Amino acid sequence: MVDELISQTRRLRGGIDAVRRVTAGSHGPEDPLGRWQRALCDLAAHQLDDLGARLGQLRDGPPLPVAPDHVPAPRPAPGAGRGGSAEWNLLTDEVTWSDELFRLFGRSPRDGALTLDELPSCLVEEDRELLAALVTDCLVDGKPIDGEFRLVHPDGPRTVHMRGEPVLDDDGCTAAMWAVLRDVTELHRGRDAVIASGDSLHHHRRLARAEQQLAAGLQEAVLPPWQGPLRVPRDAGPADTALDVAGHYLPAADGAAVGGNWFDALPLPDGMTLLGAGGLTGRGVAAASTMAVLLGAVRGMAMTGTEPGPLLGCLNQLLDTSAQPALGSAVCCRYDPRTRTLAWAQAGHPAPLLFRGGTARPLPRPDGVLLGAITDARYEQAEERLLPGDVLLLHTDACVGSSLLQGLAARFTTARSAQECVRSVLEAWNRQPRQDDACVLVARIGS
Structure with a gap:
């Protein structure tokens, strides 16, 4: 069933590429409608790529723990389906990160995984308090984590979406916390591009309507x-x-x-x-x-x-x-x-x-x-x-x-x-x- 979903995603991805080619031929590079259509195609393609990556992870199963001396595979291009998982054991202070998570943070496994106390140091300063609040709510009140923050990265700031839950022991106390972190930088850029191009298109159409009304009024006045x-x-x-x-x-x-x-x-x-x-x-x-x-x-x-x-x-x-x-x-x-x-x-x-x-x-x-x-x-x-x-x-x-x-x-x-x-x-x-x-x-x- 997962393989069929992956096949459907690939077919949709090919369809998006075809739509982008038709759109590019119908409108010039400076046409506001064309820019909006291309931004939507790019956003849809990015979402399908991300969906395909997630389905691939679902098919392949959870990744193996990363050994400290493990050398990760070459890094993919920034934002190309990055995502990984982590678990923080509060009883043993053991931290387990997947290989993908090291790449997401731009770290080598030799440097070791970050503890929950160290994690905010990798964020832009304005978002550290937000992450601390999310983690505190999860550990103290047992609330799931669902939030985004900006990560300081060698390739430039990245926006990361984090979903996690507390792991309770037999007494109902928080023993660990696990989370899945995903790079959504390109997704946000795509959404911003759609919004910006949509605003530009609406502005262009408002100006066109105003000009058309003015021209029609001038024509009516002189004919x-x-x-x-x-x-x-x-x-x-x-x-x-x-x-x-x-x-x-x-x-x-x-x-x-x-x-x-x-x-x-x-x-x-x-x-x-x-x-x-x-x-x-x-x-x-x-x-x-x-x-x-x-x-x-x-x-x-x-x-x-x-x-x-x-x-x-x-x-x-x-x-x-x-x-x-x-x-x-x-x-x-x-x-x-x-x-x-x-x-x-x-x-x-x-x-x-x-x-x-x-x-x-x-x-x-x-x-x-x-x-x-x-x-x-x-x-x-x-x-x-x-x-x-x-x-x-x-x-x-x-x-x-x-x-x-x-x-x-x-x-x-x-x-x-x-x-x-x-x-x-x-x-x-x-x-x-x-x-x-x-x-x-x-x-x-x-x-």
């Missing part, structure tokens, strides 16, 4: 405040030239921190309408704050009448000189309701999708590199004449595939509003794998 569809321009021009606009922000499927994605629709003083979408590299507060600066610049320049191409050139300079360098993509459009003309430019971003007559196609892209990639980059501008009933779709990632486009085209044809179109996009996106957050903006021509 368009309207929740439903936005009809722009109001009471300007024929009904078949008006824009019905709706947009939506979609968080990442894994609940990760918000990124620097944005969308916007803004009526301009000259009667035109700004439509835009974009995204920045990175996540969290840094990405959200840079996005806020970028979106503010987009709105400010659009209000002054800046055309999409030059506007993207200014955004490129802004990112290039930013204190927090980043790369970004963007598409910027100006819609003129008087002529139903869309002037637009892009910076490394997917082209707007035009849905017309039950079909879908991306607009031909003018040249434009990522924002922040090249100093003094120039952005070409293109124009597209729109028709009543057209639907324009701007989005911040390329998860809209060709098969998905055709399904959306059919639904957009029967949709009665831009909001219905957005709902169709969200339903389609929710069925697609998505590792990042996203934005969608739909503009429908004509009321």
Whole structure:
């Protein structure tokens, strides 16, 4: 039965090693979750090693008494399953230590075993009173010993766990005391490592949650405040030239921190309408704050009448000189309701999708590199004449595939509003794998 327990322990030990290898491959050395998982694996492995050593002692039986001239086997590495037994005979003053106990104390059998009076001298000073109290309770009151103390050792301080009981004579008086002492230094270190790495993980997650809340609040503050569809321009021009606009922000499927994605629709003083979408590299507060600066610049320049191409050139300079360098993509459009003309430019971003007559196609892209990639980059501008009933779709990632486009085209044809179109996009996106957050903006021509 003991052999079977030893075999099970070895199998578990091999399983722990396998788990450690998987954990090491899943998380980097500085990842708080990875450090906590590795600390738990190390602690479990140490406990299994200790259990295996104890079961081996149980199988092999009690050790033989150590002769004074006995030369012990080479010492194992510090903390590698050290443990031993001792008996102190109070009637004859004879002390018997196992070979393992000499190794635990870093002593040679030639030096002899320590008496109960000598034993505290091997402890760190702060723990001597504790051991004296444990021994006194055992000898005088007959209480079992169960306690820990720190041992002065040539390899450095060791923590030792001691369990013992009094041996009574026929009259019920204490005649001897026996004890089993075990080195639990590595066990304590493993537990401390688990606690420390767990505290670090909790701290890291608290900071991550706080940063995520801050980034989400910043994003909510700067993205368009309207929740439903936005009809722009109001009471300007024929009904078949008006824009019905709706947009939506979609968080990442894994609940990760918000990124620097944005969308916007803004009526301009000259009667035109700004439509835009974009995204920045990175996540969290840094990405959200840079996005806020970028979106503010987009709105400010659009209000002054800046055309999409030059506007993207200014955004490129802004990112290039930013204190927090980043790369970004963007598409910027100006819609003129008087002529139903869309002037637009892009910076490394997917082209707007035009849905017309039950079909879908991306607009031909003018040249434009990522924002922040090249100093003094120039952005070409293109124009597209729109028709009543057209639907324009701007989005911040390329998860809209060709098969998905055709399904959306059919639904957009029967949709009665831009909001219905957005709902169709969200339903389609929710069925697609998505590792990042996203934005969608739909503009429908004509009321």
